[in-house]
Amino acid sequence: MDIYFSWYSEQFFLECASKAKYSDVGQLDSERVRAYLDAERQYRERKGYLADLRGSPTQVWNRMAMYHKLLQYPVVMKTRTTELWRTTHRTVKALYTMVIMTLFTVLLFHTFRAAHRLTITLLLMIALVHALRDYLHDEMVNRITGWVRKGRPLARTRILKPLTGEEMGAQLVWFDYSPPARLPDNVKRNAGRGQTGEEMQAVLYRTRLTLESKALGQDQIQEVLGLDLEPLCELIEGGQNRLFAQTNDEEVQNGVLVHEIERQHSYTLLVVCTVPGDPVARAQRWSVTLSVRGIAQCEARDADWPTPA
Incomplete structure (x- = not known):
């Protein structure tokens, strides 16, 4: 915000020079003011600030007002959060279901081959296995997911500039x-x-x-x-x-x-x-x-x- 302070100081002295009683200041003080304004212009030229001072008076004023607002209120960065645990949870859920259904299919195949017929006992056993799987499904998936992700971050947040979208950093979050x-x-x-x-x-x-x-x-x-x-x-x-x-x-x-x-x-x-x-x-x-x-x-x-x- 160096450009704002340079522009504001220039505006202050120019406003003073526009007053009717500025002629009473004296030649020595007037020369000091002109020397200061010339030094500020050269300083802005060396720093490459002249591009921000081009345009109509309204455009320049609005641009400097924006710089002043940035000095008063910080810029809120954009964030994009990725939940790292969700992919792991879905993978564990799929693998757990695959393993349970494989074991259930193998058990059902061997039981049916040994019995050679579909009995009430076999139907009750199938229903019991299904009920047990549904009862323990969510709890087991959550436990396995917690064990796999133990000590690992829960989410990752990318911090972006609000206008350009340029990435300024990343934040990892743990919760336990x-x-x-x-x-x-x-x-x-x-x-x-x-x-x-x-x-x-x-x-x-x-x-x-x-x-x-x-x-x-x-x-x-x-x-x-x-x-x-x-x-x-x-x-x-x-x-x-x-x-x-x-x-x-x-x-x-x-x-x-x-x-x-x-x-x-x-x-x-x-x-x-x-x-x-x-x-x-x-x-x-x-x-x-x-x-x-x-x-x-x-x-x-x-x-x-x-x-x-």
Whole structure:
């Protein structure tokens, strides 16, 4: 956006020169302004900015207004996401069906050849095998797919420039559930303590962003992570407990206040960022309390994480 600052400074001095009292400035200051404007024109010529300043005044103004808007609001990149697990899931589903049907056909062939006739027992066995296959089909396919894709990314997102469609980088996404015992030591120290009698569960969401240096140039990319907690709030059951308190308020019946106690769930949100070339990761931690109505409390906490030297 160097061109915008050069053009804006020129416009400022030209606007001042158009005022009626500009002649009172003095010859020395006027020469300094002209020298500055000449230096800016030469600078834009060396940088190759003259093409953006050609056209009608309206075109130039709209072009500079667009540059100004880019300074205020970042450009949102286009993304194209490919679900890597879907192809694996379909392949596993096809292979599983092929194996089961092959075994079923072989079993049926040998059974029919041994019996030499179609009996009620054979029909019941065929129905039982079909029912068992349908009952275990989805669960077995999901288990095999999870075993095959264990440790592999769930999706791949291509980051593209909004106008040219040039690829600026790619992002790999991992998503998994893990018991607290399998978490790294640094994460365990920040996981917090679960409520008494309740088992803790960790949801791991990890991304790796790789940028193209040629496409990126001198620009910067800011990654925004959004977390929708509404589905978790819908899982919370309404509380049935009540708290009673005595009061001297005459408008309250029998002088007893009744407070409905809503059930709440506590979560610990830990965000860890690792930059290539930086040996120390940076972490931020929040304690989030959810209720049926939404977020009841969100408080930032100090992360027990190695700090950069």
